[in-house]
Amino acid sequence: MDFISGDYNSVFVWAFAVACLSIVGLRPLAANIGLVDRPCERKRHLGEIPLIGGIAIYFTVLIVSQVFLPESQLVNLYMISCSFMVLIGALDDFYDVSAKVRLVAQLLIASILVLGAGHALYDMGDLLGFGNVNLGVFALPVTLLAVATAINAFNMTDGIDGLVGVLGVVTFSSLCVLFYWANNVDLFTISAIFVAALSAFLLFNLGGLRQFFGKIFMGDAGSMMIGLSVIWLLVLGTQDGEASFRPVTALWIIAVPLMDMFAVMHRRVKKGKSPLSADRDHLHHIFMRFGFSSIQALFTIGSIAMLMAGFGLAGEYYGIPEVVMLALFIGIFVLYDYSFIHVWKMSRFFRRNTN
Numbered sequence: 001m002d003f004i005s006g007d008y009n010s011v012f013v014w015a016f017a018v019a020c021l022s023i024v025g026l027r028p029l030a031a032n033i034g035l036v037d038r039p040c041e042r043k044r045h046l047g048e049i050p051l052i053g054g055i056a057i058y059f060t061v062l063i064v065s066q067v068f069l070p071e072s073q074l075v076n077l078y079m080i081s082c083s084f085m086v087l088i089g090a091l092d093d094f095y096d097v098s099a100k101v102r103l104v105a106q107l108l109i110a111s112i113l114v115l116g117a118g119h120a121l122y123d124m125g126d127l128l129g130f131g132n133v134n135l136g137v138f139a140l141p142v143t144l145l146a147v148a149t150a151i152n153a154f155n156m157t158d159g160i161d162g163l164v165g166v167l168g169v170v171t172f173s174s175l176c177v178l179f180y181w182a183n184n185v186d187l188f189t190i191s192a193i194f195v196a197a198l199s200a201f202l203l204f205n206l207g208g209l210r211q212f213f214g215k216i217f218m219g220d221a222g223s224m225m226i227g228l229s230v231i232w233l234l235v236l237g238t239q240d241g242e243a244s245f246r247p248v249t250a251l252w253i254i255a256v257p258l259m260d261m262f263a264v265m266h267r268r269v270k271k272g273k274s275p276l277s278a279d280r281d282h283l284h285h286i287f288m289r290f291g292f293s294s295i296q297a298l299f300t301i302g303s304i305a306m307l308m309a310g311f312g313l314a315g316e317y318y319g320i321p322e323v324v325m326l327a328l329f330i331g332i333f334v335l336y337d338y339s340f341i342h343v344w345k346m347s348r349f350f351r352r353n354t355n
Helices: 002-033 053-068 073-095 099-117 136-156 163-181 185-205 219-238 247-253 255-270 283-289 294-318 322-354
Strands: none
Touching (some): 002 053, 053 073, 053 219, 073 219, 099 136, 163 219, 219 247, 247 322, 283 322, 294 322
16 A cells, blocks of 8 residues: 555646646637637536637646556556547537437447457346346446446436536545555556546636636546546446455445436437437436525535435445445435425426415
């Protein structure tokens, strides 16, 4: 543990400083090239906000990883994949790329890591209590599907100030803990870079530095890169011999974006809409329709994410059987999905009786 205990502060300080400098440097460029978020029916903020948070985080990961990580093909393939993902996200921020085109691009980018690096979800752990579940020939398509799922799960959470940043901090902090326990220095370092970069972003997005330099948004470039990075770290952390943690634990540390995405898509299908269509039906919208402010919704959802991730870490630390952890996760998701479908009736009733 010598590297982690001795150099964690250096990694964090480097990443935080690079992220802040990148944001300050990119802000005027965003205004000049039109990389800004404009108010519309689904986006009800005031004024044009630079969409540079994700690009700044990308530069932070690119620069700081060169300082603290050894040269490897795996890291190179990851940075290539991130570069393409940020490019697709930036194009979406500029031109509002269709959901189907984004999905195809995400799968192609995912194949760089899955096929190029040879890492996939082969071993799903002892999920059923009868021994480890091995996916065999299904490992590659399941992994590609998992990558697309994680990317879109985090992308869909970017609906109110700070939410994708807070959920990202919760997830990457949890990964720091898991990789610390496993003494996996390289993956710990990458997770720590994201914690620092996202912390810097939140200061410009929510407050603190925002009052001096102006507000910024993450943009699709950032939320999609976060999703890609999370699933990549989860695959590396749960597979290939000496895994750092069990696959079922991964579900708990991304529980909120995962459950919210599937619940929203289920509701869209029930309404006869495309599961990829855009709307204002996410968890943060529910809280705000019940009268929560965006800050209150952020705090509540962030707290839920912390509780879910904390329970996942406890299950990993104390060795709670995987079948029990999976059953509890499925039970919570079913309850969440049922409540999600019916809570809209309650919100309409609540709004009629408070107006």
